[in-house]
Amino acid sequence: MFDPFGLEVLGREQCLSLLATAGIGRVVFTARGLPAVQPVRFVLETAAVIFGAPAGSPLFAAADDGVVAFEADAFDEALESGWWVTVLGRARSTGEPARAWPATTSDDRWISIPLDVVSGRRLAR
Amino acid sequence: MFDPFGLEVLGREQCLSLLATAGIGRVVFTARGLPAVQPVRFVLETAAVIFGAPAGSPLFAAADDGVVAFEADAFDEALESGWWVTVLGRARSTGEPARAWPATTSDDRWISIPLDVVSGRRLAR
Numbered sequence: 001m002f003d004p005f006g007l008e009v010l011g012r013e014q015c016l017s018l019l020a021t022a023g024i025g026r027v028v029f030t031a032r033g034l035p036a037v038q039p040v041r042f043v044l045e046t047a048a049v050i051f052g053a054p055a056g057s058p059l060f061a062a063a064d065d066g067v068v069a070f071e072a073d074a075f076d077e078a079l080e081s082g083w084w085v086t087v088l089g090r091a092r093s094t095g096e097p098a099r100a101w102p103a104t105t106s107d108d109r110w111i112s113i114p115l116d117v118v119s120g121r122r123l124a125r
Numbered sequence: 126m127f128d129p130f131g132l133e134v135l136g137r138e139q140c141l142s143l144l145a146t147a148g149i150g151r152v153v154f155t156a157r158g159l160p161a162v163q164p165v166r167f168v169l170e171t172a173a174v175i176f177g178a179p180a181g182s183p184l185f186a187a188a189d190d191g192v193v194a195f196e197a198d199a200f201d202e203a204l205e206s207g208w209w210v211t212v213l214g215r216a217r218s219t220g221e222p223a224r225a226w227p228a229t230t231s232d233d234r235w236i237s238i239p240l241d242v243v244s245g246r247r248l249a250r
Contacts, residue, residue: 005179023204026196028153028160035153035194037162039209054130069160071151079148084164 003121010120015085018120020044022072027051027091029062029069036062042070043097048112049087050097055107063091063111070113075123085120089113128246135245140210143245145169147197147210152176154187154194161187167195168222173237174212175222180232188216188236195238200248210245214238 001009010018019025025042028035038059040051049070053060062068068091075082094112126134135143144150150167153160163184165176174195178185187193193216200207219237 005182023202024198024200024207026151026162026198028162030160034192034213035155035160037151037153037194037196037209037211039196039198039200039207041204057130067159069162071162071164073149073151073164075149075164077148079166082149082164084162086162088159 008122008124010083010085010122012118015118015120016044016115018074018083019049019072019085019087022074022085025049025051025070025072027059027063027068027070029059029066031058031062042072043099045097045112048094048114050094050110050112052108053111055109060109060111063113064093064109066091068113080125081123083120083122085118087113087115088117088119089115133247133249135208135210135247137243140243140245141169141240143199143208144174144197144210144212147199150174150176150195150197152184152188152193152195152216154184154191156183156187167197168224170222170237173219173239175219175235175237177233178236180234185234185236188238189218189234191216193238205250206248208245208247210243212238212240213242213244214240 042051073084167176198209
């Protein structure tokens with residue numbers, strides 16, 4: 001299926017398969033009323049995306065019980081094909097994921113975004 | 126200079142040099158009151174980032190005289206080093222950039238974001 005702008009609309013399972021191949025995602029949030037974005041490493045669990053944020057950071061403030069978007073993507077070098085997936089949901093503090101990496105700072109907290117609203121597009125020429 | 130979270134704070138010139146190496150950026154905007162993000166190809170001009178968006182798309186609706194963030198980044202494969210740069214500003218319709226790529230759809234419009242508020246971080250372990 002294609003959207004009105006010529007992009008292939010990906011189904012949920014395709015989106016989750018592609019997300020599993022990405023190492024970096026980007027959390028999109030609002031900070032002081034303005035749009036903000038921060039790249040994060042993440043873990044894809046069965047029902048959520050989980051990432052770390054230092055307590056006291058704008059990211060943690062926005063992601064602790066706030067609605068955020070999470071995006072991951074990949075494109076070929078010629079930028080002629082690629083995909084992106086977005087997860088939209090209410091982020092919450094959570095426990096350490098089973099597959100965690102070493103904390104970068106001592107006050108890192110874990111944040112989860114439920115995989116309720118998942119969408120994706122694929123570009124191919 | 127480092128921020129409180131151990132990330133190197135990049136100066137404006139460093140940010141612009143890094144932006145010039147990126148092929149894909151991501152526009153962060155609000156659609157129906159919710160955070161949204163879309164990857165775009167872009168052109169870096171002296172005073173603005175310019176990208177295309179189809180008329181009628183949620184991206185165009187948000188970026189036609191709306192405040193948006195624009196982000197580009199790059200990380201090594203081990204995700205142990207990398208950078209990201211964010212441009213924040215009021216986006217506006219503009220003319221075709223000097224260095225444009227072929228329009229993807231016939232109703233593509235060009236949007237510019239002024240390089241007024243530029244910030245960046247670098248991660249190195």
